[in-house]
Amino acid sequence: MKVTLNVMDERIYRLINSEEDIETIVSGMHLTEGAVWDYERDMLLFNDIPVSNTMGWSEKAGSKVLFHNGKKANGQCFDLEGRLVVCEHAVSHLSRCNRDGSGYETLAVSCDGIELNSPNDVVCRSDGLIYFTDPDYGRQDAPAGVGRPIPSDKRPVYILNPDTGEIRTGADTFKNPNGLCFSTNEKTLYVNDSPTYQIMMFDVENDGSLVNGRLFARTPQPGSDDTVPDGMKIDEEGNIFCCGPDGLHIYTADGTQLGILVTSGIDTALNFCWGGKDGKDFFITCKGSVLKTRTQTCGYTHIQYKKGIIPRRDVR
Helix, strand or coil, rough: CCCHHHHHHHHHHCCCCCEEEEEEEEECCCCCEEEEEEECCCEEEEEEHHHEEEEECCCCCEEEEEEECCCEEEEEEEECCHHHHHEEECCCCEECCCCCCCEEEEEEECCCCCCCCCCCEEEEEECCCCEEECHHHHCCCCCCCCCCCCCCCCCCEEEEECCCCCCEEEEECCCCEEEEEECCCCCCEEEEEEHHEEEEEEEEEECCCEEEEEEEEEEECCCCCCCCCCEEEEEECCCEEEEEEEEEEEEECCCCEEEEEECCCCCEEEEEEECCCCEEEEEEEEECEEEECCCCCCCHHHHHHHCCCCCCCCCC
């Protein structure tokens, strides 16, 4: 079937071809998240949270379980050396492992003596600093969480130096932060706050600190589903894509909403990534499936990979 667009600005057609196909490439899932593209293996990696499976999909082999992560893994990203940095709902840890699940290690369990709520999504800066959101969703009941007490009223974005183990609060102005991404020059960090339907932006200091928090945009609530702002990433031109009500909400760098790539008639979009040889294949992880289409710009992660930034070429 062809993609469906809710057009708010004609410039969306520069990013999405309305004649492009959108297809289900993986079905029978429980709740998929944490989409990242492994360029070295030409493979999509994602997590099926309720059953704690880290999955892989490739054009040649289809989908398969890569390993059982055991901890209801959610959002994930690659670090500078190409290892997976993973948010774990069942134990409220941030961890790291190789792409086959080996070499597992815990990176963060608390900050200033307070347990983490449940790390949800994570991004790595080009100097290795790791930023992750810490809402309470993983401490809620199944399927995506394990019901247990919430340690505090804090719902921060944390900054971790994985070399020293130092963890600090980057921002603590959210009701429940979720998806996050950097601008292409890494001078701005975008963070969405699910309960308020807001996307916030912060200036990033040289030492990684976040300052000058302010509103970037709001995701409208069309009312066809109960989805809130979730996974969020940026393309090569600096356009922001954010999962939300009805599908993928797309914004220019100045906060203008171009429209929505609608998925609500197929499945509920939770996260996504770009991949493929040119970085324009577009994979959407949903409640019960994974969808695939194409965009006309590539994801910024493709540029990072081509330039040898993440993973770094000097450590391969």
